[in-house]
Amino acid sequence: MxxxxxxxxxxxxxxxxxxxxxxxxxxxxxxxxxxxxxxxxxxxxxxxxxxxFYPDEKAMNRLPDILDSLTETVLVSIAATTVAALFALLFAMLGSSTTGVSGVFSSLSRGVASLFRNIDVAAWSMILLFSFGQNVLTGYFALFFGSFGFLTRAFMEAIDEVSSSSVEALRATGASYFSIIFQSVIPTSVPLLLSWILFMVETNIRHATIVGILTGTGIGFLFSLYYKSLNYSSASLLVIVIVITILLIEYISNYIRRVIL
Incomplete structure (x- = not known):
């Protein structure tokens, strides 16, 4: 056999x-x-x-400008992720098989999440570029929509995974819907939800570089400017700064995950 x-x-x-x-x-x-x-x-x-492709003395003089653009990019990424997480939590509650209020809302939430999740951030940038032009708001909404779709799906799975038994127990005692949400779903799901949010922050900082190239903002625009003007030394310094920032944020995220999980 x-x-x-x-x-x-x-x-x-x-x-x-x-x-x-x-x-x-x-x-x-x-x-x-x-x-x-x-x-x-x-x-x-x-x-x-x-x-x-290596930084020289002239490139080091541009470091303050690079750090300013990097700070803007990181803050926009964090803002887009956290706001998207709030909307994603609401839609995840409605779409979850554990906390959904009706089949219609559940199907609608899952459909919206699937639509937003399957459109790439770069595609969102190109779509929004026609409406908002080249500015920070375009990059913000591109990251927001991409984060919203991904986090909604991730939050649904997290809620279904860790909350089903406690929700059933509270329902058996006659607890109201909002009591179940605030006494069971959110407390038990918080570690996983925070973990997904941290992951999305890391991802968005990586995406923000590409988004910046397309929308003409942030660190991505600065890289495009240096590279197209053949200023390879400044472009290389910018890449090094981005890599160090991503590694630092990943280290902080992993530390926070170890603490909360």
Missing amino acids: LDKYFAKKRRDSLIFCAIMISLTLGAIIITEYDVVKGFTSIVKAAEWTSSN
Whole structure:
């Protein structure tokens, strides 16, 4: 029996590998991609980076401007995430199978969350760009809508995961809907909700760079400006600052998660 099982697993694995190899070869042929040139260009790119993409003395003089733009980007990311989290919590309550008030509201909440979650932040930036133009508000709403969709779905799963037993117990005692929410759902779900919010803050700070390039604001706009003007030393310093900031925020988030979970 075991021999047949492992033989089937090996056969399935070989079939899967053959399909993947066929798709890869087909994609290379259709796109006329030069594999050899692609791999050799990595070495050339590394050589160019090491000789051009590094901060110099002139770039260090631009550090105050970079830090100002970075501060703006981080604050916008945090603001968009926290406000989106409030709306996401409301929709998650309505959409959750544990706390939903009716099937109509539950389906509507899940549909809205799915719509917003499946539109990328970059796409939101392009859509909103036509309405608000190139300003901070465009970047804020792009991050807000992306965060809202993701957090609504995450909050629904968190509420269903940790609150179902306590909600059933309170319902059995005849507790009101708001008593169940404030005495059971929120207290038991807070650690997971905070964890998702921290994750979204990290993600939005990464997204904010791309959003800034598209909307002409924040640290992304500054990077685009330096790079397009061939000021590679300042652009490299900006990248280093972004990486350090993301690592620092990730460290703080992980510490907070260890404390609350």
